[in-house]
Amino acid sequence: MAETDTISGTERRSYVLIGTGNRGTTMWGRDLLAGWSEHVDLVAIIDKNQLRAQRARHMIKSNAPIFSSVEDMQKAGISPQLAMVCTPDDTHDEIVVKMLDAGADIITEKPMTTTVEKIRRMLEAEARSGKRIDVSFNYRYSPTAARIKELLMSGVIGKVTSVDFHWYLDTAHGADYFRRWHAYIRHSGSLFVHKATHHFDLLNWYLDSTPQTVSAFGKLLNYGKNGPFRGERCQTCPHTANCDYFFDISSDPFLDALYEDPASEDGYYRDRCVFREDIDIPDTMVATIGYANDVQVSYSLNTFQPIEGHHIAFNGTQGRIELRQHEDQPWDMPDQDEILLIRNFPKPGEEKLERIIVPHAEGGHYGGDNLMRDMIFKSGQNDKLHQRAGAKAGAYSVLCGIAALKSAQTGEIVKIDDLMPDIGT
Ligand SMILES: NC(=O)c1ccc[n+]([C@@H]2O[C@H](COP(=O)([O-])OP(=O)(O)OC[C@H]3O[C@@H](n4cnc5c(N)ncnc54)[C@H](O)[C@@H]3O)[C@@H](O)[C@H]2O)c1
Structure with a gap:
């Protein structure tokens, strides 16, 4: 490389x-x-x-x-x-x-x-x-992720032994994946690959290690064949008045211009029915991942939630780091996150619980998109947190998702080495 x-x-x-x-x-x-x-x-x-x-x-x-x-x-x-x-x-x-x-x-x-x-x-x-x-692993660049990485690198919670990581897509964002090509394993590798690639990459980066063993479940429990009725696409559907997932593309001028008329060329409609019978990806997924440095991860991805965001906790020999990050929830402080640093054995002068407030930066993905473009294009950037991701990082996160899907399909525990023995070389 x-x-x-x-x-x-x-x-x-x-x-x-x-x-x-x-x-x-x-x-x-x-x-x-x-x-x-x-x-x-x-x-x-x-x-x-x-x-x-x-x-x-x-x-x-x-x-x-x-x-x-x-x-x-x-x-x-x-x-x-x-x-x-x-x-x-x-x-x-x-x-x-x-x-x-x-x-x-x-x-x-x-x-x-x-x-x-x-x-x-x-x-x-x-x-x-x-x-x-x-x-383009932009999540690495969000100021909150960067602060967590700094805390982990500082050793403040000792050796990390396990991670609890749960990602929630709301009924708008989650459903969007079921309207389009993402809904088929052959195009997206399933959301274990398409979406969780971000999350598996965050884990690999936070833990500075590589996944070794993956065991997972994944089922289609809400979208696809589970729907009470179905149509071709929302624009022409007779069920719009009763459908929780009705999406009116004409209400979004940007998407309408980019997708609606152009679909006449290739039939790629942005508002296909989320209840299509042939959807073959799971919408409800859990995985456990064993890392090369012995960290054990418990992960889940859910796609029809009333909230959008994630909950993550790093458990270490000296304490725990916790984050609940949501987009636009009334109980959250606007435009900022609160990281909890909780110590097992606080020393004199140290708090048992420290609340660390991190403001979001400007732009998409909590500011991650802009900071990533700065890192890639502006000269003199100091990549002290190793945020810039190359092909090896891309590969490891995809392999973790492929392993999770395979485990969910077969019921077996899947080793990354068996999928690609030469990845470590
Ligand atoms: N980093 C992030 O946070 C983030 C966010 C959204 C999307 N993405 C990724 O960006 C990519 C695009 O997502 P999108 O939502 O814009 O997809 P999209 O389906 O809306 O757009 C894809 C475009 O590619 C064109 N296309 C398809 N096959 C082609 C080919 N062989 N040659 C040339 N053009 C071709 C299509 O006509 C379409 O215009 C995906 O890989 C997605 O995972 C990343």
Whole structure:
């Protein structure tokens, strides 16, 4: 793998945006050019849906030429130094390998990919090309996550022995995954991969270790075949008056412009029924994970909650760190989190319970999106918390999700080494 940092620097680097859905258009299009245009220059846009790409280009306020594939861009003689890959998860590998082989560095959206074979192709292409893959693990950069990492690194709770980690998606955000390609294992690897990649990466980073053994359950208990009725999509559904999950895309002008008319090109509707019979991913998941450094993790992911956020606790030989982080709950303090540091054996002058208040930073993911772009694009950044994530980190978090899904499907305990024996090398 390339060790050197070839992306950060003072020069302005040319880049191609590949995938102009919500994430590509905002994070790596409109917002990147609004805040970091002295570092990057958008020279091409690729999406296989030409109408969506045109709408996105208008929103991004760019004149960059639009192509439908990497090959078409290359035929036009454009060779960007960087590629931002924001297509569906199962398509990342093919695009990343092509762009690495063409001499570009990569920033790929999470999850890095969805299968062991695809991970291997990407790691091999990175090594072969001497270029670098960055994976967009923005949660590492939220000020609260950074403060927890500092506390763990300080040793204040002694040796960490276990973690309780529970993630909650509310009925709006959770349902969104069941409307689209995420609802199929072949495209997303299930939410154990698509969504939990963030959470498994946070664990790997917080614990500075790697997962070894995974045991999990996962069932589809609310969406899909469980629904009381179903239609094709919300816009044309006869059940909207009775459906808790009715979503009116026309009420969101941004999503409406980016998805509704463009769907006429490829049938990719943003508001497909969450009760489709063929949905094959679990909506309710638990996993236990054993780490190389002996930490034991208990994890869950639920997708139809009245709250959005997570609860995490690190249990150590000298104490415990606790966080309950929610988005927009009336009982929370606005725009800030409270970390509880609870000591087993406080020394004179130390409190048993310390309340550490951390304000959120500006922008998406509690400020993580902006801080990640600073780390990647601005020169002179000090990565003292090891927040910048490469392909190996991307691979480990995906492997943990693949292991969890496999365990849920087979009832067996799955070893990461059995999935990919060479990952540690
Ligand atoms: N880091 C985060 O917090 C975060 C948040 C949201 C999404 N994401 C990730 O970003 C990626 C995109 O998510 P989204 O919600 O914008 O998806 P989306 O489905 O809305 O958009 C994907 C776009 O890619 C295009 N596309 C599909 N296959 C293609 C191909 N082979 N070549 C070119 N274009 C192709 C589609 O036409 C579509 O416009 C996903 O990997 C997702 O996991 C990350």
